[in-house]
Amino acid sequence: MGRLMGLIINPISLSPYLLISGSNDMNFTGQVAIITGAASGMGAATARELAAAGGQVVIVDRNESLARQVAGDIDAGEPIIGDVSDSAFCNRAVEATLARHGRLDVLVNAAGVIVRASGEQTTDEQWQRIIGVNLNGVFFMCRAAIPAMKRQGKGAIVNFGSIWGDVGAAGVAAYCATKGGVHLLTKAMALDHATDGIRINAVCPGEVNTPMLQSERHEPVTPEMMQKIADTVPMGRLAEPVEIARVVLFLASDAASYMTGSLVAVDAGYTAR
Numbered sequence: 001m002g003r004l005m006g007l008i009i010n011p012i013s014l015s016p017y018l019l020i021s022g023s024n025d026m027n028f029t030g031q032v033a034i035i036t037g038a039a040s041g042m043g044a045a046t047a048r049e050l051a052a053a054g055g056q057v058v059i060v061d062r063n064e065s066l067a068r069q070v071a072g073d074i075d076a077g078e079p080i081i082g083d084v085s086d087s088a089f090c091n092r093a094v095e096a097t098l099a100r101h102g103r104l105d106v107l108v109n110a111a112g113v114i115v116r117a118s119g120e121q122t123t124d125e126q127w128q129r130i131i132g133v134n135l136n137g138v139f140f141m142c143r144a145a146i147p148a149m150k151r152q153g154k155g156a157i158v159n160f161g162s163i164w165g166d167v168g169a170a171g172v173a174a175y176c177a178t179k180g181g182v183h184l185l186t187k188a189m190a191l192d193h194a195t196d197g198i199r200i201n202a203v204c205p206g207e208v209n210t211p212m213l214q215s216e217r218h219e220p221v222t223p224e225m226m227q228k229i230a231d232t233v234p235m236g237r238l239a240e241p242v243e244i245a246r247v248v249l250f251l252a253s254d255a256a257s258y259m260t261g262s263l264v265a266v267d268a269g270y271t272a273r
């Protein structure tokens, strides 16, 4: 919590409120955070940043070896291994966290997959798989986490959207559909819980240098190909995962106390055009 600065009268509502200094608002000491997809990329970067800010991280991922590696690095305890497209697994992950730590303050939904195909070329299996992980998984985790946050009267959820949930792109139709779904799910659930003390926002990254950026491509990944992608970005470069993680931490923290239902682009100007 931040330092108390004084009692102010709000001229709009005429009710007094406490103005809090922002100096310590991004300290997560005493807070418990579940991070899905924390074994790699931006989820892993978020786990490392949150742990460095004092938070107790619970890693949820389907990749056991990578999850154990990150968990070991940040002293996160036993990672919870499974598939977020399974609602029963999501319920179990939250139950295990509560049994272990007795509370849940933050949920970051970073687990995700990509399918690189036009709508016409997308198979039933690809469609169901990506909807299952990217959209159902986010919904199942949010739904599982909310009762505990409600009981506490406080909680913050940060979902991973994307520039491709805002603007379309050729060759990734199903992915765009899932991220557009995450954006509206974020807004709708933020409204559901606006008076419960639970804030729900989404971070919407642009082109980020993670394994996903290179995965599922139809041609070998070369430095020239990565440069071509960077050239599509107004700032002319890819993001590093930590540049997104820092924004996730802000949204999850008390520093963002007046934000809910926001879609925050971290895309070096990509969607500003």
Ligand SMILES: NC(=O)c1ccc[n+]([C@@H]2O[C@H](COP(=O)([O-])OP(=O)(O)OC[C@H]3O[C@@H](n4cnc5c(N)ncnc54)[C@H](O)[C@@H]3O)[C@@H](O)[C@H]2O)c1
Pocket (backbone or CB within 6 Å): 036, 037, 038, 039, 040, 041, 042, 043, 060, 061, 062, 063, 066, 082, 083, 084, 085, 109, 110, 111, 112, 113, 133, 137, 160, 161, 162, 163, 204, 205, 206, 207, 208, 209, 210, 211, 212, 213
């Ligand atoms: N890389 C980008 O350029 C980019 C841009 C915008 C949005 N995103 C989104 O950011 C999020 C993080 O992506 P990243 O680039 O760090 O990817 P990444 O591939 O590095 O990490 C994704 C993690 O999710 C885990 N995961 C995948 N399916 C899972 C499942 N069913 N259950 C549990 N865990 C699962 C993977 O094991 C992996 O550890 C994703 O939601 C992605 O769609 C990525």
